[in-house]
Amino acid sequence: MSVETRRKMSPWSSDVLVDVVMRVPTLYMMDSILNKSFLSDISIFHYSATMSWMQFFRWLFLMSTLFMVAFGLFLLSNKQLMDIYSYLLSMIVMLVSYFCNLNFMKAIYTEEINKFYPENRDLWILIKEDPMNVTKILFIHLTTSFLFTKIWKFRNFNSRRTRVDGEYAMQIWIFFSFIFPLVLRAVYQDLDWFMWSPVIALTMPFVILTGDTFKSFSMHYQELSVNIQTAWMTIQTLGLQSFLENQWIRLHVPKVLRMFWCSRFVFHFIYYFYAISTEYIAANIDTTYYDYQLWRMIVKILMIRSCDTTVSLLGLTSIVSCVAHYFGILMAFCVGSESEEDRNMGTVSAVLFFILALQTGLTGLEPEKRLVRLSKNFCLLFTAISHFIHSMVHPLLMSISAQRNTNLTKHIRILAMCAFLITFPICLLVYLWSEYSASTWLLAVSAFSIEVIMKVTVSLTVYVLFMLDAYRVTFWEKLDDYVYYVQSTGNTIEFLFGIFLFCNGAWIMIFESGGFIRAVMMCIHAYFNIWVQAKEGWKVFMNRRTAVKKINSLPEATEETLRELNDVCAICYQDLNTARVTPCHHYFHGVCLRKWLYVQDNCPLCHKLIYKPEKEENEDKNQNNLQVPAANDNH
Template identity: 45%
Template sequence: MSLRLKALALVEVLLRVPPLFVVDEFLKISLGLPVSSEEVPVLSNVTVDHVDILEPDVNYYDANFYNAFFVTFFKFLVCCSGCLSSLCIFVLYAKHLIIVYLYLTSLGIVFVSYWTNVSAIKQIQALAQLATSPHHSSSILEDILNLNLKNLFDLDGPGVLVVQNFAIQFALSIVFRNVHLGPRVPLIQKLLPVSFMAPSFLAMLPMPPNLLHHSPVFSSLLPLLLVKFVLWSSTYTIIHVIYAGYQHGRLFVSNYGLSALVETEWMRLNVPCVLRVFWVLRVAEHAILLLMDNYDEDTEEGVRISTLLAVQSLASMAKSLLVTGCETITAVLGMTSVISFFCHYIGNFFQWILLTDEEEDKSIGTVSAILFYILALQTGLTSLHPEKRFIRLCKNVCLLFTALLHFLHNIVNPMLMSLSASHNPSIHRHVRALGVCAFLIIFPISLLVYLWSQHNVSTWLLAVTAFSIEVIVKVVVSLMIYSLFLIDAYRSTFWEQLDDYVYYIRAFGNTIEFCFGIFLFFNGAWILLFESGGAIRAVMMCIHAYFNIWCEARAGWSVFMKRRTAVNKINSLKEASYTQLSNLDDVCAICYQEMHSAKITRCNHFFHGVCLRKWLYVQDRCPLCHDILYKIDNDANKDSNSDAEAEENRNNQNHVLEEGADLLLGDGVRWLRQN
């Protein structure tokens, strides 16, 4: 990407940040809704002595209650409208965004000009009233005509104020002339500077105070009329843009689906980058305010004291920034984007260590963002007291980091399997992978030792412990399988028991993970019932129960039943004798390895027992002649089922064989050894 395109992308990102600040300000006041008992109107002056319950016309309490309700409801509607308008501006295209900002800039210039004129006129009138000297002129014009340089160049006099206001209004008029979207009529363009600077001209003349007091209003009429004309004349265009956007979204959803529309708009708006810039600017704003509060201008050693305070309060300042950095939903989204950015580069760092560049592994930033945001919603991060919010934020980050360890294991595990099965002679690649595994074991252990020594037993600590032990178990299982594959790679003969050992080790690891899944479910249920309930936590528990418990249990049971069925089928076949194998003098047609032991099918074909067992996971026919591998029982139901299965296998034979190849090679071990 060229420098020009990068600059344009940055400008577009910056254009989308202000609407987020507007939404954030509305969320800071909770959309106008009362969030504490201090904001609810309390009628402390209403007592039983003041209300006669026998008079039905006395409704003082009800009147005040309904007034407060309608005021709150009106504030809520205004805040919701402001949020909706800001989000609509946020999703506009860049050319429309520029038009909106030009209009808002011109409107802002009108109000700045008005208040600047009002402030200058008030100061000039105040100075005129304080002038008690008999030699003082009644106006600036008389001072100019009398060449009264003392009054004209007095820094606290009206002359200097008029000159300053002249310069400000002239600059504002030039900017307004270039940015306003109204008709570019030459006469109006020439009158605009005069309109802006009219109060300054009148302040030089001996004018009546009332006329001078109202002059800023009249000076703002011409630019304000231009602004209103632009708004009214653009109404149809605005409606057309909104309707066109609605039509585009509707057509896109009907053709490609809602998820495709969200993904496309997410990429177009560059949402992660916009959220990061928004959060960084928000934190920078708060940091500047904190530094200004710490600076003591009244002392002679203000700079030294401020520097000392900055050093001493660095930790408290960082804590304050983190607390305010997640006080609203938009702030949490910004923090989520920042955390995703760092997690993405953490993943890139470990990919650099492992010398891998898999595209699927680069989703670590997206996964970490989703996890952090779900944790924030689940724990009610934005609604907590600042002190509790900081503690909860630290706990959520700790949980996120333990989840990150699992993701790192998913990166290093296939690398270990590939290195061991392919007999890769590159020692440094083995060392890198084993180093990452050592980190994934040592760091969780160190973390658990620290947490258990510093914190009391709690549901959060139990969850972190479960995640940490689980990742340790997964790494140990990977190392054990890596060792087995490495041993098998250096063997000169076929290791028939390898598949059994790998199955038992993985079954052990999966069982431990399943037990921890059940433990985390009950831990979450305890939190839901006795600590902090909520709809989001309940939904997440249901998702966890379905995917991590029910689906895993069903998949594990399915694998177990397939394996047991395959073993029973294999045991029904004859074992080849040493003489038969010597006379055959061939390799297994499935794995192409020498056969020191083999099973004989009904069609008189020889295969390794373990290879044939894997083949039976897919279908019941011989890999060579597609005849039935084993004897079929005489039961009618079994016959019908077998015939139906045979017919289906015939129709899908090519597809099944392709799938069977992957299962037969089991983790790619045999294929890697052959290549």
């Protein structure tokens, strides 16, 4: 594999990293606008509860426009973002050069200097008396001119990709323009010209930057029109979902959110660590940087600030998704699962965590309540992850038991995971009930935890039954009945827990904290976890009841007949110790034929109809009864 191929396949290649870093500032801008803190020191951007209606609508229009601009910047391509950042950097370099020239001019012409030097102060005298200051100013001039030249060269190279004649001469003139005040003062002593030299120094860079801006504006306008047409064609051809998925991948949304949240977290950590340490020192508290109370306070503040805005909540959701994804990969590796569906824990955890946050209004809570609510949401998330791990372990447990797998290591790994799924919820419940008083939230966590314990117990019971059947010499005809009874008991208990959680959620919505999102989630829970589950359970029960009725309508073979037949069941290829006889005189195990009748009513060998419904049988009997008198009349 080539280096280029590895670079493209890497999730954090240099191109991806640059693209992610360039999109993070737009998230900071959107976050500050949503948090009403964008340029709040300026009156026009400052929000106040005492605003008049006109001022409020003016502020709302301005903030909405800025938010749409920031969102539009976030959606731009990598090349367009590079161009915009290059213009911003060029303007910053020009401003730095301008203020540097002003400082240089003030260093030569001040009232204090003119007291000792009535005439204009010469540059060479200043160099002799204060060489460090002049060297610093000269270094800043050289650095800013060099940076502007390189940024201008990069921007033009990025837009044209070809070299233009006279480009090197243009770079020299730009460099000379920045150091114009120094050159003018060294060779020409006119005060009037020197006072205007900072403005003259920016003339050529400003003209170049303005010309490039107009050229790039027309070019990006054409590119934007093409992108809009392409997006519309993509939506018409592939659909809106495919278009959004492609944009999600192109913009690296999860990586951008994680970079935003991590940078914000690091900034808050440095800021609060310094602030709290300074307070400790000012209060003459004898502590060290490793003091428990200091770290406890910092962690508490960081957890509160980690989800205080909508954008930061999205960033925290992305972090949760990343951690849950790798945790799911670890769990899949521990149990030996190779299914791709078992690696979707990150997506499921992110959706659940974000829904819980919206449902509880996490960002709008007070700091102390937000910390408590965040901890409760994480507890609910942990129990949900336990259910996801069980859905990963259950098919593997059934597979190794039904296939009579003799690999002891695989059995131990899966059984150890089952032990973890039982131990973890029990420990969590013991801790929560010892630390917290009874509440609707604690009842919900307890219901989820007991439910996962029950599911694991049912899976282990079925596993034991299958393993006992594996060591039996004769065919165990009652095995299917035992498995059905165990699984139906577990499904019934799970259904009852679903009803309990619905009632618990209804109590929370009516008496504690309602909301549209909670109402929607309750409707979804009522449909999928109660109605659909009850419908499927009733369907299975009726199918089994019908199959049992079909089997009971068939005669059972005698021991003498089976001894004379000395054959095996054509479905499971096991000895026929007991059998049911079909109307077409074929012999099968009753349990095997019952499973077959779940699917169809025809014989597995000759495909003749085995069982007719009662209506068809009554119709056949009536038709036969009518045919007999007609035959007698003919005689």
